[in-house]
Amino acid sequence: MDSEEQTQELEKDTQSRTGRFSASHELSELVYSASNLLVLLNDDILRKALSRTLPMSLSQQRLLTWLSVLEYVEVFTEMAAAKLWREPGRWLVVVLIQIAKAILRILLLFWYKSGIQTSPPITPLDRDTQLYDREQGSMVEDVSFVGQRSGRVVRPLKSASSLQSQLWSSLSRESKQREQEDHLQTSPTHLGLQETIAESLYITRPIVHLAALGLCGRRSWKPWLISGILEITSFSLLSDTTKTLNRRERAEMRRRAFLLLYYLLRSPFYDRYSEAKILFLLRFLTDYIPGVGLVARPLMEYLPIWQKIYFYNWG
Incomplete structure (x- = not known):
């Protein structure tokens, strides 16, 4: 055969x-x-x-x-x-x-x-934080008034407990400070020429990979190699700017680094090398470690389905 x-x-x-x-x-x-x-x-x-x-x-x-x-x-x-x-x-x-x-x-x-x-x-949206800010803000607005001359916000003591009377004045400042921090953390980092080229490589990598699949076939190593080279090159060019990135962008770089491991699960590398070793490990854990089979057996049955869906392993 x-x-x-x-x-x-x-x-x-x-x-x-x-x-x-x-x-x-x-x-x-x-x-x-x-x-x-x-x-x-x-x-x-x-x-x-x-x-x-x-x-x-x-x-x-x-x-x-x-x-x-x-x-x-x-x-x-x-x-x-x-x-x-x-x-x-x-x-x-x-x-x-x-x-x-x-x-x-x-x-x-x-x-x-x-x-x-x-x-x-x-x-x-972070619903807990945003709705909490709104409730606290509305509470301050409902029970306070603003002086006509000084513009100071004054809250009657009778409308709050002793603990609340100590904390209410800081709620508005904390909310505004959080808004400013969120704005800074979501503002995109300016990219130079090298970083722009790197991001362009990352964006066009799926198109290049699909074109290579169409030209070379799904069993060829060329699409796998070309895609890997583009992704690693993009990640390397962007790694120099990691310290200047905001919180969301740093999280994205960590996500991209983790997704590089997907090349071990992508064909043809998976078909040639990874599949047998992964299935052997899952079977070993199922046979010798109690309770692991509850997760390992469905995973072994799910892997072939996951392999067939392009947007699961190449998206």
């Missing part, structure tokens, strides 16, 4: 073992995408209610919103396209989504000078 027949047999075996999970997996992805879209919409409504706009123009905010929507629905869209139109439709959808994301990111980088692109593009 040649390698092609072995691959076909392996795919049939994988389908038989994981087929029962496919429908529930697609449903879970639909729920995940819908929940993230609802959070995005709800955050926008809350920001308007709290008068906390993002520190950017309306047009830039719209681009970030569309980019967030694409990131939230890309996996489900790929799975739905594979279900409806098989492999040709699936790869067409993957290419279109990656091109759209690259165009939006290029516009953000060069037109709006948005610095290092983060994921997710719009940070979810």
Whole structure:
């Protein structure tokens, strides 16, 4: 039996073992995408209610919103396209989504000078902090008055307990200080020529990888190598500016460093080297460590599905 027949047999075996999970997996992805879209919409409504706009123009905010929507629905869209139109439709959808994301990111980088692109593009709202600030602010406004001459805010002692009377005056200052710190932490870092080239390489890496896949085939090492070289080059060029980055950008750099480990799980490296070792380790842990099988067995069944979804391991 040649390698092609072995691959076909392996795919049939994988389908038989994981087929029962496919429908529930697609449903879970639909729920995940819908929940993230609802959070995005709800955050926008809350920001308007709290008068906390993002520190950017309306047009830039719209681009970030569309980019967030694409990131939230890309996996489900790929799975739905594979279900409806098989492999040709699936790869067409993957290419279109990656091109759209690259165009939006290029516009953000060069037109709006948005610095290092983060994921997710719009940070979810910290509801506990924001709503607490609003409640405290409204409490101060309800029970205090402003002097006409001095402009000082005065709160009647009878409306507060002894502890509250000591703390109420600092609430407004703390809220304003937090707003200023958040603004500084979300302001993009200016990128020089080297950093701009590095970010451009990172943005265009998916397009180059897909083009290499189309030219060389999915079993070729060239797409894997080209993508890895582009990503490592981008990360190396940006590593010199890590100290000057804001909090979100540093978190993004840590995320990119961690995602480099995905190359161990990406084909053809995974098919040739990683798969046997990972499955052996999971089986060993399942057989000799009590309780690990509850996690390891589903993981072993899930790995083939994860491998087939482009936006899981290459997105």
